Amino acid sequence: MNDIFRTLHNGSAIPFDEVPRLEVTAFLQAIIDATDRGWRVSSYFGIPTESGATLCCVLSSKADGLIGMAAADVAGSFPSIARLVPQLQLFEREIAEQCGIPAEEHPWFKPVRFHHSFVPGRDAWGRNPGDPILPGVMEFYRVEGEEVHEVAVGPEHAGIIEPGHFRFQCHGEEVFHLEISLGYQHRGIEQGLVGGPDPRTPFRMETIAGDTTIGHMHAHCMAMEALSGTRVPARAEALRGIALELERLANHTGDLGAIAGDVGYLPTASFCGRIRGDFLNMTAVLCGSRFGRGLVRPGGVLFDLGEAERDDLLARLDAARADLENAVELLWSTPSVMSRLENTGAVSADTARELGLVGPAARACGLNRDVRHDYPYGIFRMAQIPVITTHHGDVCARTTVRWLEAGKSLDFIRDQLRQLPGGGCRNEPGPLQGNRVAVAMTEGWRGEICHVAITDDAGRFLRYKVTDPSFHNWAGLAMALRGEQISDFPLCNKSFNLSYCGFDL
Amino acid sequence: MLREIIARLKQGHRTMAYPKEPVQLPERFRGYPEFPARVERADGEACAAACPHGAITCDGGIALDTGLCLFCPECTAGEYVRFTTDHRLAATRREHLLVRSGGEHQLARPLEPRLRSLLGRSLKFREVSAGGCNACEADTNVLSTIGWDLGRFGIQFVASPRHADGLWVTGPVTENMREALLMTWEAIPGPKIVVACGACAIGGGPFAGSPEARDGVDGILPVDLYIPGCPPHPAAILDGLLRLVGKIEGE
Numbered sequence: 001m002n003d004i005f006r007t008l009h010n011g012s013a014i015p016f017d018e019v020p021r022l023e024v025t026a027f028l029q030a031i032i033d034a035t036d037r038g039w040r041v042s043s044y045f046g047i048p049t050e051s052g053a054t055l056c057c058v059l060s061s062k063a064d065g066l067i068g069m070a071a072a073d074v075a076g077s078f079p080s081i082a083r084l085v086p087q088l089q090l091f092e093r094e095i096a097e098q099c100g101i102p103a104e105e106h107p108w109f110k111p112v113r114f115h116h117s118f119v120p121g122r123d124a125w126g127r128n129p130g131d132p133i134l135p136g137v138m139e140f141y142r143v144e145g146e147e148v149h150e151v152a153v154g155p156e157h158a159g160i161i162e163p164g165h166f167r168f169q170c171h172g173e174e175v176f177h178l179e180i181s182l183g184y185q186h187r188g189i190e191q192g193l194v195g196g197p198d199p200r201t202p203f204r205m206e207t208i209a210g211d212t213t214i215g216h217m218h219a220h221c222m223a224m225e226a227l228s229g230t231r232v233p234a235r236a237e238a239l240r241g242i243a244l245e246l247e248r249l250a251n252h253t254g255d256l257g258a259i260a261g262d263v264g265y266l267p268t269a270s271f272c273g274r275i276r277g278d279f280l281n282m283t284a285v286l287c288g289s290r291f292g293r294g295l296v297r298p299g300g301v302l303f304d305l306g307e308a309e310r311d312d313l314l315a316r317l318d319a320a321r322a323d324l325e326n327a328v329e330l331l332w333s334t335p336s337v338m339s340r341l342e343n344t345g346a347v348s349a350d351t352a353r354e355l356g357l358v359g360p361a362a363r364a365c366g367l368n369r370d371v372r373h374d375y376p377y378g379i380f381r382m383a384q385i386p387v388i389t390t391h392h393g394d395v396c397a398r399t400t401v402r403w404l405e406a407g408k409s410l411d412f413i414r415d416q417l418r419q420l421p422g423g424g425c426r427n428e429p430g431p432l433q434g435n436r437v438a439v440a441m442t443e444g445w446r447g448e449i450c451h452v453a454i455t456d457d458a459g460r461f462l463r464y465k466v467t468d469p470s471f472h473n474w475a476g477l478a479m480a481l482r483g484e485q486i487s488d489f490p491l492c493n494k495s496f497n498l499s500y501c502g503f504d505l
Numbered sequence: 506m507l508r509e510i511i512a513r514l515k516q517g518h519r520t521m522a523y524p525k526e527p528v529q530l531p532e533r534f535r536g537y538p539e540f541p542a543r544v545e546r547a548d549g550e551a552c553a554a555a556c557p558h559g560a561i562t563c564d565g566g567i568a569l570d571t572g573l574c575l576f577c578p579e580c581t582a583g584e585y586v587r588f589t590t591d592h593r594l595a596a597t598r599r600e601h602l603l604v605r606s607g608g609e610h611q612l613a614r615p616l617e618p619r620l621r622s623l624l625g626r627s628l629k630f631r632e633v634s635a636g637g638c639n640a641c642e643a644d645t646n647v648l649s650t651i652g653w654d655l656g657r658f659g660i661q662f663v664a665s666p667r668h669a670d671g672l673w674v675t676g677p678v679t680e681n682m683r684e685a686l687l688m689t690w691e692a693i694p695g696p697k698i699v700v701a702c703g704a705c706a707i708g709g710g711p712f713a714g715s716p717e718a719r720d721g722v723d724g725i726l727p728v729d730l731y732i733p734g735c736p737p738h739p740a741a742i743l744d745g746l747l748r749l750v751g752k753i754e755g756e
Binding site: 113158206211277290 | 513515532555557558578639652662681684685712717718738
């Protein structure tokens with residue numbers, strides 16, 4: 001495969017003209033062959049052109065620890081290969097929506113985010129360019145028959161939750177099919193980045209998904225550093241790693257509590273709700289913001305850690321670990337909780353592989369994939385975190401993965417705090433080099449985050465592609481619901497806890 | 506059951522004493538701004554031009570609009586602006602968010618007496634995330650955890666707009682959420698109030714100027730409480746709420 005794709009390492013940049021420009025059939029065949037051999041599609045996107053688009057595919061090969069890239073020019077439309085490579089189905093719809101060109105023979109050809117295409121006047125669905133595009137207006141899959149009914153939920157939900165529309169086809173209580181339609185949080189992030197970066201870019205990167213501020217910002221910085229040839233000081237890499245794992249801890253803790261809450265087990269729900277705040281407050285010790293705003297910037301980090309803060313963090317970490325263990329151990333020893341978690345919302349390893357799931361959702365199905373381990377970057381080139389997998393693929397497995405990962409993150413942060421490298425925290429980045437492409441992947445708490453930046457002659461963004469882990473994983477939630485009771489939807493949903501804004505961009 | 510009781514004893518009672526005692530804030534927290542150094546006009550105009558969020562102006566003296574400010578550590582106004590650890594950022598009028606050198610700190614004011622007698626002891630909100638990044642949502646949600654226990658003040662977030670006294674808006678109001686937001690507003694029985702929580706809901710935040718969003722809820726609905734921050738700290742949110750219902754007054 002390596003002779004077809006141009007390979008590169010995570011967090012590096014190459015001249016864009018070294019990416020092979022294939023004839024479209026050869027390009028698609030190469031993707032089919034590569035995925036057959038176990039490569040994953042990390043990103044697939046189009047750069048709009050006058051007559052169509054330049055398609056770019058970014059694949060990752062775990063066995064080689066390498067990223068492969070190829071491109072092809074298409075005019076008017078492009079062939080869909082989603083029937084052969086299901087993990088591409090959403091990417092193809094996204095390309096169609098953004099570039100305004102249809103994906104021919106796509107089995108599920110519907111809008112993704114409900115916006116006008118990047119090319120004024122061009123629309124993949126032939127909608128009138130002057131008409132507003134309304135979210136959720138599409139043909140939903142329908143099951144018909146006696147006693148079959150449809151349940152529609154959203155965009156707004158009962159709690160303080162982001163908006164999304166869910167359409168269930170049910171037979172009595174049993175869900176035959178769930179279709180998820182998003183786009184309500186679409187803020188035009190990718191389109192706004194064309195011609196960038198500008199002084200506001202870091203702030204938009206930090207708010208792609210606010211609960212993944214560090215994960216996305218770290219990926220963005222890696223891309224910027226690769227494009228400008230900036231070296232990041234070791235101390236900054238360690239602090240970025242600490243912040244990333246604190247983000248994972250806060251969110252995993254919140255999820256463990258929320259899962260407990262959804263099965264009506266209030267002790268763990270209450271305790272974890274508070275302990276999550278303890279982790280957020282540790283991030284605030286680092287940089288003043290509970291979400292890590294303003295910590296990570298191209299070239300390093302903006303805040304150093306003094307002795308006093310380091311000792312403060314170590315003490316807080318020990319206290320939080322004791323509280324978390326105490327709160328979560330209750331789950332495993334309570335039969336009424338376990339009976340609700342086990343065998344609920346199972347996704348098979350085959351389905352997970354075909355859909356290209358990432359993060360804890362994939363690891364709960366036995367798929368050993370973790371960017372920190374497979375495509376090491378930053379501090380993870382020096383300090384490895386063991387990858388946790390379980391194999392039942394159900395709510396219980398996703399809960400277990402989170403719990404075990406939390407323990408590994410706690411160990412990692414403690415070790416890093418005790419042996420912080422000396423030196424500075426930031427090197428001023430230079431200007432971006434022109435006509436290059438950089439690929440940066442990080443392991444956010446939901447899974448693989450992929451940023452691809454392509455520059456023009458002047459070193460401005462020709463295209464900036466963001467792929468949030470939720471983009472891969474929403475289909476996993478839909479599959480988890482098949483054959484389940486509709487009343488188990490909140491629990492299944494919580495066990496994935498996917499991002500709406502990260503998906504909607 | 507015994508295990509739960511033992512766990513509960515170990516975890517202890519953890520609801521904070523705030524507002525009776527001061528809230529614990531991190532040393533590096535960036536809150537209410539102050540202006541330690543005198544600014545020459547040319548310098549001030551340079552700071553104003555450099556702020557990527559348009560939060561700084563220099564018309565007479567330097568001024569910072571906390572509704573547009575994202576409280577960046579790399580503030581372009583440098584030594585002229587210092588962010589204190591004062592979390593009291595919320596205000597009831599949009600113009601009160603403009604902080605001037607030597608000006609008075611405008612805190613949130615209580616609802617007018619009729620509304621206060623109606624809502625002061627029981628205030629229910631329906632939250633709508635209209636393009637938020639989930640950070641404002643998360644730190645609003647946190648108020649309902651045992652650490653903050655919002656319920657003790659008679660304030661709650663409810664599932665249905667029909668049960669609500671007010672609308673809680675996060676996010677810059679995306680084109681795709683505008684209709685749902687307005688429908689929710691319509692569904693809330695009057696009299697009702699609106700809270701704009703976070704930089705996005707006040708002025709578009711990081712997404713200001715995006716053709717896919719509306720630069721905040723101002724101009725779409727009448728706002729009764731503005732809570733600056735990206736996202737606002739839970740203490741900033743609670744301070745605004747408690748002042749609105751008259752449970753905190755004065756300094």
